[in-house]
Amino acid sequence: MKILMKGNEAIGEAAVLAGCRYFFGYPITPQTELLEYLSRRLPEAGGVFLQAESEIAAINMVYGAAGAGARVMTSSSGPGLSLKQEGISFLAAAELPCVIVNVMRGGPGLGGIQPSQADYFQATRGGGHGDYRLPVLAPACVQEMVDLTVRAFTLADQYRTPVMILADGLLGQMMEPVELPAAPVNELPAKPWATTGCKGRQKNIINTLYLNPEELEAVNQRLQEKFAAITKKEARAEEYLVENADIIVVAFGIVARIAKEAVKVAHAQGIRAGLVRPVTLWPFPEKILAAAAARAKAVLTVEMNAGQMIEDVRLAVGNERVHFYGRMGGMVPTSKAILEQIRKIGGIVRGKYAVRPA
C-alpha cells in the first residue's frame, strides 16, 4: 500500500524500519522535518531522539552510539555538514557504521535554503581530513529516499563504514506516494567489536590514534582495501535510452529526473539521447558510464552546482566529449533548458544531427 510522504519524513520512517533507534541532530533548513518526525517516531519505537547542542556534538554522539553497537543516524544540510566533517573522518577511521543525511542547500557560507548539489565534492572526496571515502547514495525521488535509507544501513554494517545519503532541498520537501518496506528489520547483525562492557571477553577499543607510522600505514592499507572492495561491488546507476545513444546526459538526484524528461523529448525529436543517473556517487559508476558512453559523440553533465561531478565523468569517459550545464545558488535547471543544451550539442540538421564537441 502506498502512502503519501514528504521526502525528509520518508527517510525518517525508513530509518526506523531499518532498525535505527537512535538519532542525534540539530535543526537546519531544508532537513528539519526529519528531526521533527523522528522526535515523535523514535520514542514510540522505543528509541532515543536527542536534539544536540550542535552538529559537532551530534556527529560525536553518533560515534558513541555506533561504537556501542546501535544503528544510528544524523542529518543536516551544508553548514552543518561542514561542522560534522572532523567527526566523519573519525567515524571512517574507527570503522563505525552509521548513516549521515545531507539534504543539500545552496552555498557557500550560509548560502540559501533552496535546493543545491554543491556539496558533491565534500561528500565524495571524504570531506574531512585524511585518506578516506564513504559510500554516498543519491536518491532521485521520495521512494528512493526510503529504499536507499534502508540500503545505507545495510552497507554501513556490511562494510563497517559511515554511509551518506546525499539529497537536496527539493527531494526533502516534496511529497510523493511511497511503498514502505513490508518487513521491518528487527534483528541487527552481530557486532562483536562494539564497546558494550567486556563481560566474558577481552576488552574492546574503538580508536583512531596510531602514533607508530608503520602501524598507521597498515591501518590505511586495510582501509584502502575496503574502499577498493566497495568500489568494485557497490557502484550503481540507472540507465535510460542509452542504447545507441549519440548523447549521454549524466545527472544525479532530482536533476536526473528533470534531465530524463529532456532526454525523452529529445528522443521523440529524433536526437538519440540517453541518460545515465549515478545512484552511488562514491563509488562513482564509472564502468557503467564508460560503457554507456562508449559510442556516444558527446556527454552532457548537468548539475545544480558549478561543475563537480563532471570531474568524475571526465575520469570515466575522458575530457574531449564532455560538456556541462549547471545552475547554482538554489536555481533548478528546467527540462527545457537541458533540452536546449542537448540540441546545441547535438546540432540538429534536417532530422539528422552531427555532433560538434565544444
Added chain:
Amino acid sequence: MANTLFVRPETLTPDPFHYCPGCGHGIIHRLVAEVIDELGVRETTIGVASVGCSVLAYKYFNFDMQQAAHGRAPAVATGIKRVLPDRVVFTYQGDGDLASIGLAEIVHAAARGEKITVIFVNNANYGMTGGQMAPTTLPGQKTTTSPAGRSVDQAGYPIRVSEMLATLDGPAYIARVSIHNPPQIFKAKKAIRKAFETQLRGTGFTLVEVLSSCPTNWGMKPAEAFSWLEKNMLPYFPLGEYKAASGVSQDD
C-alpha cells in the same frame, strides 16, 4: 588498606604508563581503577579517552574504551549511555579538552543531566602539545604561548569549571579535589567513588575536577610542582563539593 596500595588493580592493564615523572595522570588513572574495582563494575564500564596526554588511557584501563575527538568526549559518552543506559560510562578529559575546545559539549551534557561521570584533570596547561596556555592557566603563569605570563588584559581569566557547572540543574555531583599530597589523594578517591556511585543511582550528571601537576611543562621537579599547585592553584580553584545530594561543602 595500606596493603592494597601495592596490588595492581584488576582494572589496570600491565602496560607501563608513558607519563612523565611526577605527572598526575598516573595517580588519577589508578584512583579511577581502584574505584571501578571496588564497585565491581569493570565488566560493565565503558570509558571515553579524550585528546591530550591521557589519550592513551584506553591502553591502561582494562575495560571497553572509545577514544574521542578533541573536546567531544561528553558527546561520545552521551551516545554510548543513551544506547546502554545500564552501563557505567565515564570520560577522562584534560582542561584544554574540556574547558576550551569542548566547552559546549561539557556544558550541555551537564545541563541535560546526562548520567555519566567526568574525570576532569586540571593541570593549568596543555600538556600534550608542549605546555601552551589553557583556559585554566593562572593569571601571570608562564606557558609557551604566554611567555611573559598570562596577561588578563590580553588573554582574560581562567575558567572555574566546577563552580560554573554547579549553577546548572542537571548535575547531581560536582567536586574539586587535588592530588598534591597523600591525604588529598585519599579525598580525591572518595570523591571519584561518590561520582560513580551517583551515576549508578542514575540521578544525574557527575564530575570530579582533579587539580594535577605537570612538572615537565611547568619546568619543575615533581615535588616542586606539587608545592606550586598547592600554593598557586588552590587559592584560585578552591577544593570542595560544589554539588552533592547532601548539599554543598567547601574544604577549609
